[in-house]
Amino acid sequence: MNGTGNTGAPLLEARGVTRVFGKGNAAVVALKGATLSVSQGRLIALKGRSGSGKTTLLNMMAALDSPTEGAIFYSGRDGGKMTDRQKNEMRKREIGLIFQSFALVPYMTAYENVDFGLRIAGIPATERKKLAEQALAFVGLASRMHHMPAELSGGEQQRTAIARAIAHKPRLILADEPTAELDSRMGKQVMQVFRELVRLEGIAIVMTTHDPHIMELVDDVYALEDGRIGSASSREA
Numbered sequence: 139m140n141g142t143g144n145t146g147a148p149l150l151e152a153r154g155v156t157r158v159f160g161k162g163n164a165a166v167v168a169l170k171g172a173t174l175s176v177s178q179g180r181l182i183a184l185k186g187r188s189g190s191g192k193t194t195l196l197n198m199m200a201a202l203d204s205p206t207e208g209a210i211f212y213s214g215r216d217g218g219k220m221t222d223r224q225k226n227e228m229r230k231r232e233i234g235l236i237f238q239s240f241a242l243v244p245y246m247t248a249y250e251n252v253d254f255g256l257r258i259a260g261i262p263a264t265e266r267k268k269l270a271e272q273a274l275a276f277v278g279l280a281s282r283m284h285h286m287p288a289e290l291s292g293g294e295q296q297r298t299a300i301a302r303a304i305a306h307k308p309r310l311i312l313a314d315e316p317t318a319e320l321d322s323r324m325g326k327q328v329m330q331v332f333r334e335l336v337r338l339e340g341i342a343i344v345m346t347t348h349d350p351h352i353m354e355l356v357d358d359v360y361a362l363e364d365g366r367i368g369s370a371s372s373r374e375a
């Protein structure tokens with residue numbers, strides 16, 4: 139990742155991650171000993187039924203939640219040994235998050251949404267315009283960037299959300315069901331943008347999905363079943 143990417147360690151590694159919500163009789167074991175490794179330039183899908191633990195794992199990869207057992211390493215750094223402040227900083231600078239529902243600010247244009255994300259990431263004003271325009275051009279929205287979200291199609295809104303997630307040049311993107319609210323054509327556009335990010339920028343992307351068609355478009359698939367990673371399959375890059 140930025141500044142720490144030459145350690146030889148994977149961008150992100152989950153080792154034996156277990157997450158239990160609640161206590162006693164009410165305890166829910168959402169993840170059971172999940173282990174996976176994310177290297178630069180890979181597009182990875184986590185698949186599994188509703189309730190299998192996909193979002194729980196993604197939230198922990200994003201350092202939004204902590205494992206009950208096991209550990210997550212970010213370029214070799216143990217997340218369990220980082221303070222909340224260090225985790226917040228790392229998330230802002232090194233990770234881009236994308237959600238199923240796009241999560242755009244409705245009264246800001248596409249450009250303003252991306253600029254807002256850059257401000258939150260602490261990027262100085264002098265650099266923001268160029269980075270926002272570059273990111274919006276990358277996702278094919280150069281000519282639509284001054285439109286409000288409501289004036290954009292679902293696919294364009296999700297591509298705006300991708301531009302916001304990539305504008306600060308993170309090395310890792312975590313996307314929770316990014317194509318779930320899109321029809322198949324728009325879902326494909328989003329997957330094309332992901333493939334180009336992986337190929338041209340060397341970014342690693344981990345996405346959750348239910349969609350069997352998407353499995354053909356990714357490099358690695360991890361199947362979650364009742365909180366366990368039941369199987370993994372890869373194709374050569």
Ligand SMILES: Nc1ncnc2c1ncn2[C@@H]1O[C@H](COP(=O)(O)OP(=O)(O)OP(=O)(O)O)[C@@H](O)[C@H]1O
Nearest residue numbers: 159166167168186187188189190191192193194195
């Ligand atoms: N904060 C929480 N408190 C209690 N239980 C939780 C919490 N978050 C998730 N769970 C439970 O953990 C399990 C895994 O949930 P998770 O949201 O990770 O599944 P998912 O595979 O992402 O499902 P979906 O595809 O429906 O989004 C479920 O049984 C869920 O009810």
